[in-house]
Amino acid sequence: MDRVDLKPPSDEAGRRADAYAAAPLLNCLLREVAEPLPPAGEHRVFRLPGTGRLLRVRAGRRPAGPEVHAAGAWHRLDHAELVKLVAEELRRHTGRPCDDLPAEMLDSRETVAALLAARARATPPADPYLRSEQSLITGHPCHPAPKARGGGPSAAWLPYAPEAHARFPLALLGVREDQVAEEGDTSALDALGTAPPGYRLLPAHPWQLDLAAHALAPAFADGRLVGLGATGFDTWPTAAIRTVYEPRRDLFLKFSLDVRITNDIRRLWRHDLLALTRADTAVQGAFRAMGPPAAWLPDRGYRTAAFAFEELAVLVRGGLRDALLPGATALLAAGLAEGFEGSPLAAAKDPGAWWEAYLRQVVPPVLTAFAGHGVVLEAHLQNTLVAVDRAGLPVQALFRDAEGVKLLPDVSRAAGWERLVYCLVVNNLTEIAGALAEHHPGFDPWPAARRELARNDLPEIPALLASPTLPGKTNLLLRWTGADGAAARYLPVPNPLAGR
Structure with a gap:
């Protein structure tokens, strides 16, 4: 395998970022590939079958302190070294290469570092619900790169990161009426601003608007789309990143986001949107039959532009107030x-x-x-x-x-x-x-x-x-x-x- 540099992370901030990023990657490796050996004290020991190497970690829900056995001794791995170890093991284990995932693993760690630095400067929301949505520094506990943000510079995504306690206004667009595609109840969107005659209002996630700028340029040029500024209020990104919440209106909006987050590019895909009403109707029927206290937050409908169906789609989700028990x-x-x-x-x-x-x-x-x-x-x-x-x-x-x-x-x-x-x-x-x-x-x-x-x-x-x-x-x-x-x-x- 690639040479493992046997040196510790250089500073406390780096060690914290390494620990956060290593834990879910180790959970995956130990669940999916490694072969357990008898434990040794506080450590769990594993054999990696592809390379034959021995790996040990401190036991726990979030495994920590990965060490590889070499030259008769255990040597601590930082996150970059762990990624090298995992990549070589998977090449041997699966018999195939992969360039994308190691880069995502490293991006996930850099994202964690940026989030930790941003959180140190940010003020958490006073609302405990929003605080819970914006708390996920580790994220998915069994994913190799749960915090990857597409490899872009942090300046592009940090203003929209829930883990950084972000809040931001939405961009507002006007879509020419003959180009609007929608289904279900999207009336909540019309209350977010004012569209000029002949246009319908369409909110957009600012990050997605930046990502899709080149593809949308012809529509702005020929008048199918017009920019209408931004909302006069902030929205709060939830744990899903592309879903935001506006507490005063008790409104959730879910957007497309052309970024791979965990396993998928997070677009609102056409086939899912076309199946939305059927799925949501079935779930609402089930919860009506059950009765309270269990509740479903309905996906009421979507609106988009016919020429950018997936890129500009926005889904309207029901809020909390009508669903929550009094005082809860x-x-x-x-x-x-x-x-x-x-x-x-x-x-x-x-x-x-x-x-x-x-x-x-x-x-x-x-x-x-x-x-x-x-x-x-x-x-x-x-x-x-x-x-x-x-x-x-x-x-x-x-x-x-x-x-x-x-x-x-x-x-x-x-x-x-x-x-x-x-x-x-x-x-x-x-x-x-x-x-x-x-x-x-x-x-x-x-x-x-x-x-x-x-x-x-x-x-x-x-x-x-x-x-x-x-x-x-x-x-x-x-x-x-x-x-x-x-x-x-x-x-x-x-x-x-x-x-x-």
């Missing part, structure tokens, strides 16, 4: 897993009571939607909001993002169930359980999770509780092999529910 505060589940100032998970005095309340709110709606309505919610951490009461106990779950919803029989029941288990159990419950266990050493969250799942009479539940493994998504191998980000592939990971 919504928080992003991913923020609870990662941690933020004022998190009720970190402050929970009785982890068992808090966890059982979380399970009661999150698990039944997902299973009921599947069992009774053939709806597969993508109930991972970024699509799940948990509302807490004044004591910090979960009292409600709110779900979002019709783009990720699957419907039976569009997918087979087996494939839908596998996706449900991955999103709900592996991605969501495992991370929340791990965060609780970190705050309360010795706490075992899995008997309660098993009881909550067993209350449902779905025919798949007994096998889930008995299986020694669960489906773990292979984000590292997906990206290395250049697979479509939507083509999820899974490998077995240990099932903490089994034998409890």
Whole structure:
């Protein structure tokens, strides 16, 4: 493999950025490729089968301190050296090269460094909901490059980064009326400004407008598009980056963004937009049948320009006020897993009571939607909001993002169930359980999770509780092999529910 330079990071800021960037990459490597060996003290030891090297890390939900064995001793790896090690291992393991992913891994680390520096100068939002949405420095805990921003200079993306506590106005465009394409209820867009006669208002994400400037230049030149300045108010980017929230209007807007974030270029793709109404209608029907407290934030409709259908698409999502229980505060589940100032998970005095309340709110709606309505919610951490009461106990779950919803029989029941288990159990419950266990050493969250799942009479539940493994998504191998980000592939990971 490439030579490993055996030197530590040079400063504390660099070490922090390395640690944040290394943890999810190590999680991927250890889940998807490495072969575990007997542990040694506080370290977990692994053999990398492609290169035959030995790797050890400090154990934990976020593995740290990677070291490689060479010349009879263990040597610490910084993030750049870890990327070299992973790249050589994957070349040997898969038998194929990949130039893009190592660059994304390095970009992800540089992004983390820029975010940490920006956060040191920024003021977090006072609203705990917005604080939870803007807390994800690690991001996806099992992705090799969760913070990559397309390799561009930080000046291009930092003004729009939720992790930097950004807030910004939206650009406003006018689209000539004969060029407007829309479906559903988009009336909220017309209240954001004033379009000239013969035009319809279309808000745009400023970063996307910069990215698509060359492609849009002819439309500005011939009058199909006109610039109308910017909104007179700021919006707050949420964890999804391309989705923003305007608290006074209680309005979520989701935009296209021609940047690869985790596995996909984050456009609002035409095929997804055309399927939006059907998916959202099915989910709304499921939640109406369930009744409160579970809630769905509906994707009401989209508007775009026919000549730039995907580039300029904006989706209107329902807000929080009509969905939240009185007196409850919504928080992003991913923020609870990662941690933020004022998190009720970190402050929970009785982890068992808090966890059982979380399970009661999150698990039944997902299973009921599947069992009774053939709806597969993508109930991972970024699509799940948990509302807490004044004591910090979960009292409600709110779900979002019709783009990720699957419907039976569009997918087979087996494939839908596998996706449900991955999103709900592996991605969501495992991370929340791990965060609780970190705050309360010795706490075992899995008997309660098993009881909550067993209350449902779905025919798949007994096998889930008995299986020694669960489906773990292979984000590292997906990206290395250049697979479509939507083509999820899974490998077995240990099932903490089994034998409890």
